[in-house]
Amino acid sequence: MTLNYIVFAASALLFGGSAVVALAWAMRKGQLENFQRGATSIFDADEPIGRVTDSFPGQKPKPAGGATKRS
């Protein structure tokens, strides 16, 4: 039974605590500011906002085979 209480207490502290630490980290680093920029962070210069990307990647004006040779 002691083991059970230890598991309960440790896991509650560990995981509750890590969530609090993560939230504090996010606020300190400014992750929770400027939401507009955050929303656009998944777009790139070659897959910008406004481009529908559900097409075969090799056929777009884009990397596939050629890209590796160069890099």
Place this chain on the structure above:
Amino acid sequence: MSDTRREKSSSPASPAPRGGKAIGRASDRGGSVERPIDPERAARRRFRVDESTRVPVLTFFTGGAFWLLAGSILALLASIKLHTPEFLDGASWLTFGRVRPAHLNTMIYGWASPTGIGVILWLTARLAKAELRFPRLLVAAAVVWNVAVLWGTIGILRGEGTSIEWIEFPPYVPPLLVLAFSIVALSVATTFHDRGEAHVYVSQWYIFGAIFWFPWLYTVVELLMVYRPMAGSPQASVNWWFAHNVLGLWLTPIGLATIYYLIPKVLGRPVHSYYLSIVGFWSLALFYNWAGAHHLIGGPVPAWLVTVSIVASMMMLIPVGTVAINHHFTMVGRFAILKYSPTLRFIVFGAMSYTAVSVQGSFQSLRDWNEVTHFTHYTIAHAHLGVYSFFTMTMFGALYYIMPRLTRWEWASARLIRVHFWGTAGGMAIYWIGLTWGGVLQGAAMNDPKVPFLDIVKMMIPYLWSRSLAGVLMTTGHVAFAALFTMNMLHLGKRRYEPTLLDDPREYARLIASPPAWEETPAS
């Protein structure tokens, strides 16, 4: 060639709508489009990132596809036995009590988890804009994971299952799963640490949630239920705390991370309200963990525990509302694309199911409702709406997007994708309607002491047939998917130079209002 590329890509941000609906117009939400990096470098970087995830992610996917088929067969066996008990009743290892847990565990630990892990790895690398760390170790992790699932499934069929729902694998399996999982967590954390993108996108938050919550749930439940079992009714509380949270804190964050990345990415349109998406994540983190005890309403557990879980279940309307609003308003005006894009069709089906299953879940946790519907087929329909209609369909959508980018081979047949979609979606609809309807009748009859139990058993037979019919449809879809998957992995079939769309590509091109990319290149 490269000049054309640069020229073409430097101005795609403002595609003049060419007739039809103005879909895909740039910056309709404000915000700058161009980033301070040139398109070709961005493309090359993303190619390298995708390339680094190729072997481990495809290994996880292959295992997932195999267990999807195995789990479907086990599901059909279990379902048929419910209305035709004499079916294959000769062998002890094919009895319902073994086939059904084998189905559940192969689907959760064989199909859903490895596929989810594959998507997590790919998404983490993409979001971090950095190459995936430890690809070889990850392949080893995938192998260990699948061996463990195979071993555990055989164990269950041999009758060594623990008989605790959702963790039936015999005690020698969990350490292997935990070992494989810690490699995954290590790789995700290291990739994130070395990221090239400063902003932590909302999908990444969900991925971290999944990565840290799942080992917690799993080790705690194994410790308290299998290795050092607790005595008495607290077992039930721990059992349902875990079972509910496998969906809520493991599969749900993966599904939502995928949806939050792929809907905006496929449409080329930022998520409607990024603020709401962050609120959604933190409110899910706060509330979901409390909700499990609503499975024990009326059971021998303290009333306050159940009440807290009902309150938490109702509070879940907040994160669910934010997700529903966000996904709907990101899609508004673009629904026509669902006719063409396989990825989007599956993902949006999953996103809508998420809203449906969560709202249903909140309200069925209320005592009056629960009294009738719980411990009936109704709950089975609800669970499948969550794990199948929401999570599995979302994973299918993700695979349709990710696979061609890793194998560099387009999907072989639009017709097979249609079979896959309509088989699974139609099967799921029949399944849910049949068992929900049957479950309410069953619950009402069981609450009436005047109805003999055997009458209720007989009354359920037609509904159980509808479940088997649904299972056949879904399995048909899975076979079509497995065929597509194999052809894609082995580069079988004719090489395609255009995306595999579900309808006329010309119409699609007009729809997205900018000249489609695959027509742009060869002109130079």
